Amino acid sequence: MGDMDPGVALTFDDASLDKWVNLLPLFQKYNVRATFFICTGCTDSPLDRSKILALSDAGNEIGSHSVHHLHLSQYITDHSIHDYYTNEILPSVQYFDSLNIPVTSFAYPYGDQNSQSDNFLSKYFQKIRGICLLDPSEDGAFLLAIPRIPNPHMIGRFLFHCWIQFAGIQFSKI
Numbered sequence: 001m002g003d004m005d006p007g008v009a010l011t012f013d014d015a016s017l018d019k020w021v022n023l024l025p026l027f028q029k030y031n032v033r034a035t036f037f038i039c040t041g042c043t044d045s046p047l048d049r050s051k052i053l054a055l056s057d058a059g060n061e062i063g064s065h066s067v068h069h070l071h072l073s074q075y076i077t078d079h080s081i082h083d084y085y086t087n088e089i090l091p092s093v094q095y096f097d098s099l100n101i102p103v104t105s106f107a108y109p110y111g112d113q114n115s116q117s118d119n120f121l122s123k124y125f126q127k128i129r130g131i132c133l134l135d136p137s138e139d140g141a142f143l144l145a146i147p148r149i150p151n152p153h154m155i156g157r158f159l160f161h162c163w164i165q166f167a168g169i170q171f172s173k174i
């Protein structure tokens, strides 16, 4: 796909590994690939490494969704963006490194972002996914953001956190 070709990016957030792995046959049937933004500290029990590897081995991208799924704006008010990176992002990237899964994408928990975090984190990630505001001219809107639309057939069922997202990706400034 060329840089300017239209497309759809499917992303899944948090840590529903069992449900995602169960989707793999469906993905393979339709030759679909997705990005799974995994929050490494979102469950009480350790993440099942074999399920993460299964997602990755099937050709899907694994992205960071932080460690504890905190609100970034409050965190950097109380601490700093550097602390957020050190404590909430770096450990998750290192976790995936230990599985030999390179991580080049990050999704903000709750879509909670600002220009300071965008600028800082764009040094570390090729793609950053945030909230998709209805009005692209609104302060904080991503250049390429288009509203993300929940799949009405999935909400409230086993894919609650699945969103169909239309080009809601910010590309790195690097």
Ligand SMILES: [Zn+2]
Binding pocket: 013, 014, 065, 069, 109, 110
């Ligand atoms: Zn999330």
